[in-house]
Amino acid sequence: MPTAVALTKFRVPRPRRDFVRRDALLAHLRQLTLDKPVTLICAPAGSGKTTLMVQLAAADAPGELAVWVALDDSDNHPARLLATLVQSLLPLDMAWEMDPRALVANVTGSGPEARAVLAGIVNALCTVPAQRVVWLLDDLHRITDSNAVSLLDSLIERLPEHVALVLGSRTEPALSLARLRAHGELGEIDASPLRFDEPTVIALAQHRWGSAPALEIVRDALARTGGWAVGVNLLLASSTGMGIVRPALQHEVPRRALFDFLAQEVLDELPPALRDFAIDCAVLPELNPARCQAVTLRGDSDDVLDALLRRHLFLSVVEDSQPVLRFHDLFRDFLLAQLARKPAAHAQLLHERAAAAEDLPERAISHWLDAGRWTAAADLIVRHGLRLASEGAYATLERWIERLPVDVVAADPRLALLRTECAWSRWDWEQVLLHAAPAAEGLEQSGDLPGQLRAQLLLSASLGALGHLEERAALTERSLRLDLPASDAAQFHLQRAWSDFSLGHSGQVGQHLATMNALVAEDPARYAPQVAPTLNCHFGGLPGVTEAYLQFAALCDSVPKPAAMPWHSTPVVLGAWAALWQARRAGATQALQRAEEIQHRFGKVRYVLLDATHLQALLLAATGEFDAALQVLEALLTDLASGDAEGLRRVWQRPYRSVLARTLWMAQDGPGLAAQAAWLEGPLRHREWPLTAGAVESVRGQAALLAGALDAAQDALASAVAQHARYPAPAFYADPRVALAGVHLRRHDTARAWAAAVPVLQEIARDGTPGRLLLEPAALVDSLLALCPAKAPQAAQVAGLQQTLAAWRSAAAHATAHPTADTPPRAAPAPLGPSRLPLTEREREVLELVAQGLSNKLLARQLSLSAHTVKRHLANILDKLDCDNRVQAAALWRRDTD
Numbered sequence: 001m002p003t004a005v006a007l008t009k010f011r012v013p014r015p016r017r018d019f020v021r022r023d024a025l026l027a028h029l030r031q032l033t034l035d036k037p038v039t040l041i042c043a044p045a046g047s048g049k050t051t052l053m054v055q056l057a058a059a060d061a062p063g064e065l066a067v068w069v070a071l072d073d074s075d076n077h078p079a080r081l082l083a084t085l086v087q088s089l090l091p092l093d094m095a096w097e098m099d100p101r102a103l104v105a106n107v108t109g110s111g112p113e114a115r116a117v118l119a120g121i122v123n124a125l126c127t128v129p130a131q132r133v134v135w136l137l138d139d140l141h142r143i144t145d146s147n148a149v150s151l152l153d154s155l156i157e158r159l160p161e162h163v164a165l166v167l168g169s170r171t172e173p174a175l176s177l178a179r180l181r182a183h184g185e186l187g188e189i190d191a192s193p194l195r196f197d198e199p200t201v202i203a204l205a206q207h208r209w210g211s212a213p214a215l216e217i218v219r220d221a222l223a224r225t226g227g228w229a230v231g232v233n234l235l236l237a238s239s240t241g242m243g244i245v246r247p248a249l250q251h252e253v254p255r256r257a258l259f260d261f262l263a264q265e266v267l268d269e270l271p272p273a274l275r276d277f278a279i280d281c282a283v284l285p286e287l288n289p290a291r292c293q294a295v296t297l298r299g300d301s302d303d304v305l306d307a308l309l310r311r312h313l314f315l316s317v318v319e320d321s322q323p324v325l326r327f328h329d330l331f332r333d334f335l336l337a338q339l340a341r342k343p344a345a346h347a348q349l350l351h352e353r354a355a356a357a358e359d360l361p362e363r364a365i366s367h368w369l370d371a372g373r374w375t376a377a378a379d380l381i382v383r384h385g386l387r388l389a390s391e392g393a394y395a396t397l398e399r400w401i402e403r404l405p406v407d408v409v410a411a412d413p414r415l416a417l418l419r420t421e422c423a424w425s426r427w428d429w430e431q432v433l434l435h436a437a438p439a440a441e442g443l444e445q446s447g448d449l450p451g452q453l454r455a456q457l458l459l460s461a462s463l464g465a466l467g468h469l470e471e472r473a474a475l476t477e478r479s480l481r482l483d484l485p486a487s488d489a490a491q492f493h494l495q496r497a498w499s500d501f502s503l504g505h506s507g508q509v510g511q512h513l514a515t516m517n518a519l520v521a522e523d524p525a526r527y528a529p530q531v532a533p534t535l536n537c538h539f540g541g542l543p544g545v546t547e548a549y550l551q552f553a554a555l556c557d558s559v560p561k562p563a564a565m566p567w568h569s570t571p572v573v574l575g576a577w578a579a580l581w582q583a584r585r586a587g588a589t590q591a592l593q594r595a596e597e598i599q600h601r602f603g604k605v606r607y608v609l610l611d612a613t614h615l616q617a618l619l620l621a622a623t624g625e626f627d628a629a630l631q632v633l634e635a636l637l638t639d640l641a642s643g644d645a646e647g648l649r650r651v652w653q654r655p656y657r658s659v660l661a662r663t664l665w666m667a668q669d670g671p672g673l674a675a676q677a678a679w680l681e682g683p684l685r686h687r688e689w690p691l692t693a694g695a696v697e698s699v700r701g702q703a704a705l706l707a708g709a710l711d712a713a714q715d716a717l718a719s720a721v722a723q724h725a726r727y728p729a730p731a732f733y734a735d736p737r738v739a740l741a742g743v744h745l746r747r748h749d750t751a752r753a754w755a756a757a758v759p760v761l762q763e764i765a766r767d768g769t770p771g772r773l774l775l776e777p778a779a780l781v782d783s784l785l786a787l788c789p790a791k792a793p794q795a796a797q798v799a800g801l802q803q804t805l806a807a808w809r810s811a812a813a814h815a816t817a818h819p820t821a822d823t824p825p826r827a828a829p830a831p832l833g834p835s836r837l838p839l840t841e842r843e844r845e846v847l848e849l850v851a852q853g854l855s856n857k858l859l860a861r862q863l864s865l866s867a868h869t870v871k872r873h874l875a876n877i878l879d880k881l882d883c884d885n886r887v888q889a890a891a892l893w894r895r896d897t898d
Helices: 023-035 049-058 078-089 100-105 112-125 146-158 177-182 198-209 215-225 229-237 255-265 272-281 289-296 301-310 329-339 344-357 361-371 374-390 394-403 406-411 413-425 429-445 449-465 469-480 486-503 506-520 524-534 545-557 566-581 585-602 606-622 626-642 646-666 670-680 691-706 710-726 736-746 750-767 770-775 778-785 795-817 841-851 856-863 867-881 886-897
Strands: 038-042 064-070 132-138 163-169 186-189 315-319 324-327
Touching: 023 038, 023 049, 023 163, 023 186, 038 049, 049 064, 049 132, 049 163, 064 078, 078 100, 078 112, 078 146, 078 394, 100 112, 100 585, 112 146, 112 585, 112 867, 146 867, 177 186, 198 215, 198 229, 215 229, 272 289, 272 301, 272 329, 289 301, 289 344, 301 315, 324 329, 329 344, 344 361, 361 374, 361 394, 374 394, 374 406, 374 413, 394 413, 406 413, 413 429, 413 449, 429 449, 449 469, 449 486, 469 486, 486 506, 486 524, 506 524, 506 545, 524 545, 524 566, 524 606, 545 566, 566 585, 566 606, 566 770, 585 606, 585 795, 606 626, 606 646, 606 770, 626 646, 646 670, 646 691, 670 691, 691 710, 691 736, 710 736, 736 750, 736 778, 750 770, 750 778, 750 795, 770 795, 778 795, 841 856, 841 867, 841 886, 856 867, 867 886
Parallel strands: 038 163, 038 186, 064 132, 132 163
Antiparallel strands: 315 324
């Protein structure tokens, strides 16, 4: 988990010795947590929200565990919020289905991967041995990012029945509170019950000073503060404040009036030495004697902190042993406003001292930035940047780098490498190109070989993704001439395979992958995770590639796997592709199901998602489920068109569109194929890969064949065959030689038809890829195989192919009639996306009632289930349908059943 997070965020603040117990209010809060899954305590700053939550957390209720989270500004991002939530739960005795670090590191936004983390949290919480868990999130008003708020909404939807969420906030959060209220699932405490009354004020004074003030003083304090807890405390603690006549201070007090109030009632009452100490130490998010001494240079910081604590100066004790204290946010804001009145150089000096004394890198970096010490900040960012990136803190890194002056960033290639990593996480390849080249050049000049190679690798991959094919090839060859460690050499040999594939040297791809595998075999545990993110299915069906895929999968299988990791899905998917090319139906479907499970656990492993969805569609088509395959591909293309990566959309939309056209060709859908041919029409666009031209010509010829335009079909397919000879891409488009043989059959020229088919059969025999024939129209394949002369050299091969195809079709027909675990995942309706797990019968029943507007309680009553069981069904439904909340799931249900 993030090592730069202060553990004090997860420690319940110590109740002040002089606080007044409000037993009735505490009992009311406890009852709300028992009755409602979510309780919101919403009141202005200084109303006593945290004090009440602390009392609840500190209560030693039998069978109950309290989990405390003090949210701060760094949590206002989906990935960091999830990391904080997960880390808060780690001390509990729970069973995690997968490594929590891997779960969080896979998150780049609020999409499916974030929802997978929520699923992991919920499943882990279900294993807690305690009867109840009270999860308290204080300072929720700091979470304003819409995606982060959406994640909290999703978490609330999924929480197990034995977990109660308590939220403390100054403002009403943008959660789905209306729905929670409508379903009776929200407990609320606002400012009114938190306001002090006469008995509370008297009890507070007696507890603090041993005697009660005069009743008129109590009433005056209440009148002037409206019962606002901080205001009452200020007036009672002030030796002169009771006689000052001033308009009543109400809850909705303007910030300036509030600060004036604090200045007159608190700061002016402090001795100058204490006042200066408090203002200077306001730069610290948490105070301990060592940090305060470093900032103020006072050797008596321990005594001064104790004196401030005795004066009830809005300090809460986070930890006793050191000690660690924290100013109330409201008061710290006020102190920082006072500090801003001093010369800027003074505040910068304080931040410098704080940074030098800070153990937590994230806090130290913020201090160096506030101090304007750019070099020190940059050095620390670089030192911890890759670790933070591995923890998903890309947004934080980019925010820090943006604060640095342009000339400082430009002068440090290490910062350029970090910006490259951040852009790569989003597949923002244009930004990768912008930063990777100067990073590689600068790191080479500084002698940083590992950094140079990483920059060159990301640059090479992005050049290829954006269609700069010659530049990628040249960079790859230059990199391979360096004295490379095995792990880097393996990755650059993979880049060489990509280069040769894109430039028309497809016969060498398998050799490069074999070299890559030999290097990975030196240390699979270290090297396989590094290679996996850039190895995918595009080479499928080429010479030597099927064997290379299986070898890489075997190397990955040899790595001990104590917990699932995102990269594990790569070898599984590659193994499934290899099984398809070998026409091993059970192997392909079972491997794809395992990949689906890993994808589901981690939400979406972006570099594998396209491969898995692509394969799912082809498996469905190969088993005759053309409508389902088309739905999967349409959803994939919609996702591709709406994605953030412009390069992916520009370069790869037509190749993936050709996969959809291939499915229509397999189904012999003439009108549908003609429409796709029209969509694909046109010469190569800027930076498109050359293989696209072969795909376009092939689809045009297939559409003409189905329309009966044999001359046009023959011309287009002859052109496609010429393109295919140099740029074959069996994973994307059907073999044009098979369609050309179909033209000859339509002309009753069986000799030419057989002659066109023979080279295809020879390649299948050479590469062991009979599955290629599964991705052609079944009737056409059968007709071509039937042309084989009895004494032809291919006779034995053809007999074997006929048996293989018959076995596949028989198994597919049996699976359709009798679904089993071997059945390929069926596609959900297009709006649900390309990679969704099917709902059980009970889950569909629950979703239907949710769509009718029933609350969990009514659902439980109607289905004779426990509320806990209903909650678990709903959590599973949201995970499987990739929805944030029940409203989205219900909308999908209604749309798909209309």
